[in-house]
Amino acid sequence: MQTFVLAGGCFWCLDAVYRTLHGVTDVVSGYTGGSNPDPTYEQVCTGRTGHAEVVAVTFDPGVIPAHVILDVFFTLHDPRQLNRQGNDVGTQYRSAMFFTSAEQKELFEESVERAADLWEGDIVTVVEPLAEFYPAEAYHQDFFAKNPGQGYCMAVALPKVAKVRKAYAPYVRAA
Template sequence: MQTFVLAGGCFWCLDAVYRTLHGVTDVVSGYTGGEVPSPSYEQVCTGRTGHAEVVAVTFDPDVIPADVILDVFFTLHDPRQLNRQGNDVGTQYRSAMFYSSPEQKALFDASVVRAADLWDGTVVTEVVPLTEFFSAEEYHQDFFAKNPGQGYCMAVAVPKVNKVRKSFAQYIRAA
């Protein structure tokens, strides 16, 4: 098993997308990259802790290749937006990849190069060392499945899930 810690806007969207993929065994929403120990959602939302909203995606690379996990990441968010995704604005919504080994850094760097070929403009995704990961509060875990009719989920998460389902159909779990 491998785990990638990725930030691409609100963690609800990343969580919703990665849970649909065959070979993904766990997704944990959380926070990393900041200075405040054990931050709360409310603290992170201020943008003053330095943390990003992230997901820790654990997957079986024999079932779904690492490159696919990373290509999905660059499909489901716009890596050209600095410190934001759509209407979600602040450093907590930055595009970032947090590596835990030199091998992960190399994979992440290569995926940024691939992403630059897909997107017009400059990819601003940070590739930085993973610092301490803090799990988000329980109500954030699997938020989309627990709140499918919630306005943000309908307006923002559903289009992202549908885009990935279309682009990566061969990796989508059977319903």
Template structure:
């Protein structure tokens, strides 16, 4: 099992997408990249904590390759947008990958390089050392599945889920 920590907009979308993939064993929404201990959602939303909304994705690399987990990340958000994704604006929505060791750092750099070949314009995704990963409040965990009719889920998360289901059909769990 491996775990990657990535941030790219609202963690509800990242969480929803990764939960649709075969081999993904756990997804934990949380906060990382900042200095504030035990941050709350409200504190992170101020943009003053330095934390990003992120997900820790634990997966079985014998079922789904590391490269696919990372390529999905670059498919489901726009890595050219600095400190925002769509209408979600602030450093807490930045595009970032948080590495636990040098192997992950190299994998993340390779994934970012692959993304640069697909996206026009500059990729602003940062690759940062993973510090403390703070689990988000329980109501954020698996938010999309718990709130499928919620406006943000319908307007923002669902299109991303559908895009990944189409683009990575061979890795999607049977419905």
């Protein structure tokens, strides 16, 4: 098993997408990259903690290759937007990849290069070492599945899930 910690806007969207993929065994929404120990959602939302909303995606590379996990990441968010995704604005919504080894760092940097071939404009995704990871509150875990009719889920997360389902159909679990 392998785990990648990724930030690409609101963690609800990343969580919703990665849970649909074969080989993904766990997705934990959380926070990293900031200075406050054990931050709360309310603190992170202020943009003053330095933390990003992230997901820790654990997967079996024998079922879904690491490069697919990373290419999905660059499909489901716009890596050209600095400290935002759509209407979500602030450093907590930055595009970032947090590595735990030299091998992960290299994989992440290669995926940024691949993304540059797909997106017009500069990629602002940062690749940095993983600091302390703090799991988000329980109500954020699997938020999309628990709240499918919620406005943000319908307007923002659902189109991202649909986009990835189409683009990565061979890796998607049956609905």
